[in-house]
Amino acid sequence: MQLKKTDLTGALKILAADASVFVPGEIEGIKRFVLWDGESDVDLGGANTQLPPKDILFPCTEKMYNYKMGDSIEIKEIVEKPRQVIFGIRPCDMRSIDCMDHVFLEKGFVDSYYSRKRENVTLIAMGCTTPERTCFCDSMGLDPNNAPNADVMMNDGGDTLVLEAYTEKGKAVLEALNGLLSEGGQAKKDTACTLKVNMTPELPEKLAGMFDHPIWDEVTRACIGCATCTYVCPTCYCFDIDSDNHGAEGTKFRCWDSCMFSDYTRMAGGHDPRPTKKERVRNRYMHKLSYFHERYGQHLCVGCGRCVEKCPAHMDITMFIDKAAEV
Amino acid sequence: MSSIIEELQSTVKKLLEDGTVGYVIGWGATRFPDRTTPVFITRPEDAHKLVWNHYCVNGTAKYALDDRYPEKKIGIIIRGCDSRAVNRMIQDNQLKRENLYLIGIPCDGKENPVCEGCQHKNPLVYDVLIGTPVEEKINPDRFKEVAEFEKLSQDEKYEYWAKQYDKCIHCYACRNVCPACNCKECYADQYRVGWQGKQNNRNSNQVYGLTRAFHVGDRCIECGECERVCPMGLPIMRQTKKMLKDINDLFGDYECGLNDSRPHVLGEFDLQDRDEFM
Ligand code: SF4
Numbered sequence: 001m002q003l004k005k006t007d008l009t010g011a012l013k014i015l016a017a018d019a020s021v022f023v024p025g026e027i028e029g030i031k032r033f034v035l036w037d038g039e040s041d042v043d044l045g046g047a048n049t050q051l052p053p054k055d056i057l058f059p060c061t062e063k064m065y066n067y068k069m070g071d072s073i074e075i076k077e078i079v080e081k082p083r084q085v086i087f088g089i090r091p092c093d094m095r096s097i098d099c100m101d102h103v104f105l106e107k108g109f110v111d112s113y114y115s116r117k118r119e120n121v122t123l124i125a126m127g128c129t130t131p132e133r134t135c136f137c138d139s140m141g142l143d144p145n146n147a148p149n150a151d152v153m154m155n156d157g158g159d160t161l162v163l164e165a166y167t168e169k170g171k172a173v174l175e176a177l178n179g180l181l182s183e184g185g186q187a188k189k190d191t192a193c194t195l196k197v198n199m200t201p202e203l204p205e206k207l208a209g210m211f212d213h214p215i216w217d218e219v220t221r222a223c224i225g226c227a228t229c230t231y232v233c234p235t236c237y238c239f240d241i242d243s244d245n246h247g248a249e250g251t252k253f254r255c256w257d258s259c260m261f262s263d264y265t266r267m268a269g270g271h272d273p274r275p276t277k278k279e280r281v282r283n284r285y286m287h288k289l290s291y292f293h294e295r296y297g298q299h300l301c302v303g304c305g306r307c308v309e310k311c312p313a314h315m316d317i318t319m320f321i322d323k324a325a326e327v
Numbered sequence: 328m329s330s331i332i333e334e335l336q337s338t339v340k341k342l343l344e345d346g347t348v349g350y351v352i353g354w355g356a357t358r359f360p361d362r363t364t365p366v367f368i369t370r371p372e373d374a375h376k377l378v379w380n381h382y383c384v385n386g387t388a389k390y391a392l393d394d395r396y397p398e399k400k401i402g403i404i405i406r407g408c409d410s411r412a413v414n415r416m417i418q419d420n421q422l423k424r425e426n427l428y429l430i431g432i433p434c435d436g437k438e439n440p441v442c443e444g445c446q447h448k449n450p451l452v453y454d455v456l457i458g459t460p461v462e463e464k465i466n467p468d469r470f471k472e473v474a475e476f477e478k479l480s481q482d483e484k485y486e487y488w489a490k491q492y493d494k495c496i497h498c499y500a501c502r503n504v505c506p507a508c509n510c511k512e513c514y515a516d517q518y519r520v521g522w523q524g525k526q527n528n529r530n531s532n533q534v535y536g537l538t539r540a541f542h543v544g545d546r547c548i549e550c551g552e553c554e555r556v557c558p559m560g561l562p563i564m565r566q567t568k569k570m571l572k573d574i575n576d577l578f579g580d581y582e583c584g585l586n587d588s589r590p591h592v593l594g595e596f597d598l599q600d601r602d603e604f605m
């Protein structure tokens with residue numbers, strides 16, 4: 001099916017009738033997903049957003065429950081099941097949701113905060129047409145033209161968007177948009193990344209045996225230990241739990257944390273098993289390229305290139321991959 | 328340029344060969360021609376990995392804090408701003424001059440907006456100088472942007488900073504990169520309920536921004552690193568510039584990091600000090 005680009009706003013209006021629709025937009029100079037305002041034009045092409053849409057399903061600060069202490073303790077869970085649509089999410093960010101699903105929904109534990117949002121979200125993905133010089137998703141086993149776990153996959157078809165439903169939720173979307181759709185459409189599906197990285201199938205296991213390799217002394221030194229790489233990463237899912245306390249009552253919330261912070265592994269008593277940037281950067285690279293693969297059979301780096309683009313020290317996970325493949 | 332890079336590489340090679348330094352901090356190539364990254368050269372035969380071009384933007388000096396008790400001297404390649412960072416950290420008792428070997432290199436300005444207003448392109452302190460000094464320029468517009476901003480109403484200013492800090496992601500890159508942010512433990516890393524935490528909201532973000540600015544206060548060397556590294560593009564230097572402007576207005580000419588001994592304006596007390604603002 002195809003949708004004329006001139007009908008895009010009309011389509012978004014239909015979707016926005018009973019859900020919050022998030023689209024690629026810009027706030028104060030930063031390209032990110034924004035709540036569609038009901039009228040603005042949406043640009044689905046160009047570079048991917050600078051920030052991933054991760055916080056729609058996994059907010060950077062999320063209230064969990066309110067408490068009140070008196071003769072007894074009162075706890076009131078905060079349950080939110082917003083109906084949301086992420087419109088125009090790219091294949092790399094779609095794969096990151098796949099990674100999050102593994103972490104938050106599988107292996108015998110379901111994270112209810114995540115699952116409530118996940119069940120109620122509709123994911124309408126958009127194939128990439130103009131990869132950035134830092135994009136390397138196809139080296140990580142992805143296809144920039146396709147997101148298999150999307151509800152609806154869209155691809156550029158010149159004057160139209162070519163739509164295909166992959167799930168029941170997706171079929172419902174196409175039905176709702178039926179009046180605006182027509183048969184046919186030639187989708188452009190030949191996008192390839194220019195940056196090619198030597199991510200060999202053996203690397204995850206090879207890295208597992210390189211914990212004490214001298215390579216870590218070299219590749220970690222430029223790091224300044226900020227959390228930029230982890231906070232712009234679509235797949236970093238660590239969080240901390242804290243409270244906003246006012247006398248005898250307050251709110252428990254969780255918020256993103258970063259393994260690059262010096263206090264991340266600090267224990268009560270002061271011992272820190274990852275005392276310097278060497279151990280911290282090693283952990284990040286290992287988690288992205290080896291540990292996660294061992295547990296879930298896929299990479300935790302989806303090749304979006306955001307950390308490469310934003311690292312203040314110009315550290316580059318792709319250079320590390322190439323180097324590690326060679327040694 | 329090519330002779331300067333040769334001079335730089337051969338100087339570093341010699342310093343490593345004769346054991347003057349244990350390693351040298353400088354810039355190296357990345358995948359992209361318009362981007363360099365800090366490198367740490369330990370072997371003489373690796374000196375050729377050093378680059379010197381328009382894209383050597385990262386500050387080098389702060390990396391010396393990773394190694395407070397070096398076996399041999401740490402070699403640092405320093406531009407004007409890096410030399411002020413060295414002075415900053417020596418003055419703050421974070422580094423010892425005798426532990427450093429400073430390889431100065433006059434800077435022609437880099438791919439970084441802050442360089443346009445730079446008044447100290449030549450290193451102010453060094454052990455060896457590569458190339459020849461460049462001409463210095465006084466920047467008449469040093470506080471122009473701040474002066475413009477001061478004209479806004481209080482509400483407008485609040486609105487402006489609120490929008491900016493709504494973008495902040497708490498990555499703390501602005502702190503970690505800053506040569507004046509050298510506390511052993513940052514207040515923002517201390518854990519206590521109700522203290523500066525990791526929660527992201529307007530209050531918490533603004534409190535961090537304000538506290539950072541005040542803690543840097545009269546010690547900012549105007550290197551612009553905080554603003555360069557901010558992934559969300561916050562105009563962070565405007566805050567420290569405002570304080571430096573006020574200090575200049577109240578106490579006369581003041582620039583930080585020009586040497587390693589001048590007391591901080593806010594760290595000394597004199598009965599003659601102006602106090603009408605108190
Ligand atoms: S790798 Fe880069 S972005 Fe990540 S913590 Fe280190 S300096 Fe910051």
Ligand code: SF4
Pocket residue numbers: 229232233234235236288300301302303304305306307308317
């Ligand atoms: S590690 Fe970097 S390139 Fe990989 S998914 Fe995260 S931000 Fe993207």
Ligand code: SF4
Pocket residue numbers: 501504505506507508543546547548549550551552553554564567
């Ligand atoms: S310009 Fe920014 S990074 Fe540089 S000394 Fe001042 S506050 Fe620190």
Ligand code: SF4
Pocket residue numbers: 494495496497498499500501502556557558559560561563
């Ligand atoms: S660098 Fe920018 S985003 Fe990061 S903490 Fe500082 S102001 Fe916030």
